Amino acid sequence: MFKLLFLTIISVFAKVAYAKKSVFMPPEASVYAHDADKLYAFILNVSAVSFVLIVLCIAYFGFRYRRKTANEKTPHMSHNLKLEIIWTIIPSLIFFFMFGWGWKLWNQARHAPAKALEIFVEGQKWSWGFHYKSGRKSVNEVYVPVNKPVKFIISSKDVIHSLFLPAFRKKQDAVPGRYTSLWIQPTKKGEYYIFCAEFCGTEHSSMIAKLKVVSFKDYANWLANDPYKEMSLSKIGKKVFNTSCAACHNVNDTNKVGPGLGNLWNSKSIFENGESLVADATYIRDSILNPNAKVVKGFPKGVMPTFKGQLSEQQIRGLIEYIKSLKEK
């Protein structure tokens, strides 16, 4: 009985301890992710083994010492100092080893190299804006060169968001009124998800951006290029709409968080105070830059953020053209 138990435990121990792969984790896209996974695997192994030991122990005691007759006598075992000291010290040592290892990696994770490429990130309901030093801006997609350290300097325009890069095992809250930061050094080209991990309201779960890791050449090209070169205004508008507006507005006339915009152009908008306006270019422009001045009846005030400073004149004109084109379809 004991032998069998012992052998089972040893074999489980060996199997779990040997499993160095990062079980269940997304692919590793940086050296840090690999290092963090090693610690993850260590904690997982220790936990799995201790859990199995605890359960086996309980199961064995439960079977071996099950009540056979009603008046069984049991020994009076109140304590055993030696045993208790041992089982206090052993877990303590393991726990503090985990803490130390975690601390070491934390230091690595928190201190970006001085020469890291800096990108400013601004969260807002419900999109991620990325501003490069060259003046290039993008929404919900960010290009970075492979094998170069990149530091995101993060803030928020409205409520708390959290920049979460699962493939890099990193996360940092975006807090209004202060800057936080997170750095990565991608080792593999590809596309990676950026989630918002701090609850930020209705469309929290659609606040997803893409991190595109490309060669340095592609990155430089992307940075230098005018993204709207030789694009029609309404095409530009469509692009802007999909990244900046689609979280809350539909392109048909069904409502989402905000009203659907399919039939907006030239239609009459009625506001809370009873006034109304025909939706022309001026009205659409005002609604983008100063959205809470006139709120359409039936929708709460203060939900839509301003896009002042976020969208260029060209992009706003593009949006107007795009909204116009929706009606014509």
Add this chain to the structure above:
Amino acid sequence: MSNLTDKNYLNCEKGLWSWLTTLDHKRIGVMYLISIVIFATLGAVFSLLLRYELFSAGKDFLTALQYNKVMTYHGAIMTFMVLVPGIPAVLGNILLPLQIGAKDVAFPRLNLLSWYCLMAGALIAMISLFTTGVDTGWTFYAPYSIGSAQSGTVFVVLGAFVMGLASILTGLNFIATIHQLRAKGMTFMKMPLFVWGLYATSIIQIVATPVVGITLLLLVAERLLGVGIFDPKLGGDPILFQHFFWFYSHPVVYLMVLPGMGVISEVVSTFSKKVIFGYKAIVYASVAIAGVGFLVWGHHMFVSGQSDWAGVLFSFITMFVGIPTAVKIFNWMTTLYKGSIEFRTPLLFALGFLFVFAIGGLTGLFLATLSTDMHFHDTYFVVSHFHYTMVGGAVMATFAGLFYWWPKICGRMYHELSGQIGFAFVFIGFNVTFFPQFILGAMGMPRRYFDYLPEFEHLHAVSTVGSTIVNIGMVIVFVTLYRAWKNGEVAGDNPWGGTTLEWQTTSPPPHENFTKEMEVSGGPYDRP
């Protein structure tokens, strides 16, 4: 041996009014039980709505906004209205005086007042259901909660504040009772471990609750008057809110778990017919968990923007919570060793507690360690971890306690097979619901998501199936208890051979618990 027609606390007075004005701690405990079962049912309905919306990717029958409200109500109800008052107010109220050989708690009127505070708070919070509701999550993080367009926020926050008063009054009452009303000869080191659990819990209730109370009031002031403490637009600091909030809300998880651990000690000892192993270690561990629990709140905030050094310190201190928890688990295991173990429903729930709580505790290591937490924070891993500790720690223990003391509370025995079937459903359903969520979290699924990427779908479907099983289990459990109350077999005064004082009076106990002055000489679990 009594029979049920003798005068006892249930039949000494009749009518609804006699219940609503009662000062008897046992009756107040029963009233807490009934109200909490109603709240829990409401919370469970919200949880099923959540799970079924998440069954498949995309929008099913709720909109994103409705989902967020359902998610908020589930969390707020289960935390403030079920788990916080749960074990202390129900089992604590009924058993604390019985276990220390007292007639009642120290301040019976205050005890009744605390029940009314809970009811008033719950009522205020529920008014919000008739407004636009609340969509902030139970954590009410600023500045979202300040700017949220949902007007129900103020009601829920105020309700939580009033319910906090109930919690403080109960804690105060219990501490006074434990200090003043112990039976002759019952020194602190001869108190049953459930009483120790309640003592540690009461300290948390008294020290931590006022902090969250002030915070919630400030939040209301901020929303209504724009005072500018938490909102950066008005010069406030949203991280400050998180510090205040977690200063309460971290200890509060120990508030839920510590009395549960007390129940487990009682049940494991009784059903293995053996003195508890390492009584003193368990006592010190309880007090240590309560004390250290106040110094670890920052581990909710490693990536919030607090200083890196704060993160390091909080991670370090958090490891100290792991040690007493591990010690307790070893103590319970050793109590089983060489025992005479009888597998009745209370023990099954207690062993279920060990299984689930061990997983909850071990997964806490991933979150206490700085660099792994960076990945797991605010993902389903956390959701699963705290359900393993809360539901595992508090709910499994509550059920263990309810089945264990049910013959004492109503004088009748539950139907054993039904109890065991209920346990099987709860235990299996719970693990099927929440184990997949660890994997989802590791894969990177953030929490509080109305919609998710297609690769997460299978595990979400499994989890939804599990939630159905666990709720069926809950129904079986409460039907079993209800039927026992109505027409179970007469149980007798001490059906389990328990050694603590509550088993020395009749079942159900008389109005003032004991007919003679109680006196204690040996330890609480000594067997002749």
